[in-house]
Amino acid sequence: MGKVERVATNIPGFDKMIDGGFVKNSLNLVSGGPGTGKTIFAMQFLLEGVKVGQKGLFISFEEEFDNLMGDAMVFGWDFRKLEKQEKCFFFTCKPMEEPNLQMKISEIIKGNKITRVVIDSISVFAMMFKEDAYRIRKEFYKLADFLKKMGCTVLLTSEIPGEAPLDISSGGGSLSRDGIIEFIADSIITVHNSGIGGEGDRAIRVLKMRRTDHTKGPVPMNITKKGMQILD
Ligand SMILES: Nc1ncnc2c1ncn2[C@@H]1O[C@H](COP(=O)(O)OP(=O)(O)O)[C@@H](O)[C@H]1O
Ligand SMILES: [Mg+2]
Numbered sequence: 001m002g003k004v005e006r007v008a009t010n011i012p013g014f015d016k017m018i019d020g021g022f023v024k025n026s027l028n029l030v031s032g033g034p035g036t037g038k039t040i041f042a043m044q045f046l047l048e049g050v051k052v053g054q055k056g057l058f059i060s061f062e063e064e065f066d067n068l069m070g071d072a073m074v075f076g077w078d079f080r081k082l083e084k085q086e087k088c089f090f091f092t093c094k095p096m097e098e099p100n101l102q103m104k105i106s107e108i109i110k111g112n113k114i115t116r117v118v119i120d121s122i123s124v125f126a127m128m129f130k131e132d133a134y135r136i137r138k139e140f141y142k143l144a145d146f147l148k149k150m151g152c153t154v155l156l157t158s159e160i161p162g163e164a165p166l167d168i169s170s171g172g173g174s175l176s177r178d179g180i181i182e183f184i185a186d187s188i189i190t191v192h193n194s195g196i197g198g199e200g201d202r203a204i205r206v207l208k209m210r211r212t213d214h215t216k217g218p219v220p221m222n223i224t225k226k227g228m229q230i231l232d
Helices: 038-051 065-074 079-084 101-112 122-127 133-149
Strands: 027-032 055-060 088-092 114-119 153-159 187-192 202-209 219-224 227-230
Touching (some): 027 038, 027 133, 038 055, 038 065, 038 079, 038 088, 038 114, 038 153, 038 187, 055 065, 055 101, 065 079, 065 088, 079 088, 088 101, 101 133, 122 133, 122 153, 133 153
Parallel strands (some): 027 153, 027 187, 055 088, 055 114, 114 153
Antiparallel strands (some): 187 202, 202 219, 219 227
């Protein structure tokens, strides 16, 4: 069997849980309730990429650009500077108002040789297609396929109301509002902010990751002024 090529997230402590990093050109979903650290995880993934010479693209369908920049600056992450230096790019729009979404995104990726892409969050993208589950699935596949073919390793966030379920095998709970993206993603990571973390109040868990011998249970995690850190 060939060795799986990986993209280290370099989020402190996380790569140890996933055999060294995300599978190259894979689609990874970070799912959790509000305030659990999804956006922080996503920003760190891009920031650490820049540090090793991999350019990033942050796609947002909801958060105002200024808010996003402000949140990042609290951690000392100067994305405006990185954007000026053409190391990290931002694309915000309301999907309904952007008919050529895929073309626009593909131009940015190609034009700048981007290899790490974040979509924060994917929930709004699904809302574009209202309640049409067939259409949502089709559009997700299209998006996933297109980003992978462009040579990108992708991180999607998905916000769910309340706490992420600890068991999805029994059909107990959904990991996204649409209940579809979790079946398309190559990996699912859940972030939690109460109770099960033990040491801290937070935890992170890898529910599935293709081609990866990953840690199974929830692992305590912290968010400090330096960002997210997985505790041992
Ligand atoms: N400087 C900080 N120190 C510690 N925790 C922080 C700091 N800034 C934000 N947080 C925590 O991170 C949470 C926001 O994380 P975020 O990634 O935006 O959540 P979401 O999952 O909603 O995207 C806040 O609710 C707060 O608990
Ligand atoms: Mg967020």
